[in-house]
Amino acid sequence: xxxxxxxxxxxxxxxxxxxxxxxxxxxxxxxxxxxxxxxxxxxxxxxxxxxxxxxxxxxxxxxxxxxxxxxxxxxxxxxxxxxxxxxxxxxxxxx
Numbered sequence: 001x002x003x004x005x006x007x008x009x010x011x012x013x014x015x016x017x018x019x020x021x022x023x024x025x026x027x028x029x030x031x032x033x034x035x036x037x038x039x040x041x042x043x044x045x046x047x048x049x050x051x052x053x054x055x056x057x058x059x060x061x062x063x064x065x066x067x068x069x070x071x072x073x074x075x076x077x078x079x080x081x082x083x084x085x086x087x088x089x090x091x092x093x094x095x
Contacts, residue, residue: 003046003061012049013061018042025069034076037069 003013025037042064050059 001046003048013046016045016047016060018045032076033073035071037071039067040064041067 001013001015002010004010020042023039023041025039028036028038030036042062044063046061046063048059048061051057052059
């Protein structure tokens with residue numbers, strides 16, 4: 001298969017099977033007491049035909065999804081504003 005690099009160059013590559021060993025959450029506490037939990041989940045790994053010129057290691061491209069969880073203090077929570085109908089008659093319950 002061929003992959004296109006950000007610079008537009010196309011190079012040969014192959015999908016690499018992998019086994020997930022561990023996917024931990026990174027946790028960050030902000031100065032306002034909010035706790036952010038962040039995790040990256042890998043969906044595919046591709047090894048290119050290129051090699052890093054400094055190390056000689058093969059170059060890999062990783063496709064992933066980032067997941068973010070937020071836990072705020074009760075003082076930081078704000079309830080969503082009530083939704084107002086956009087047009088006359090919308091949002092009105094008829095029994």
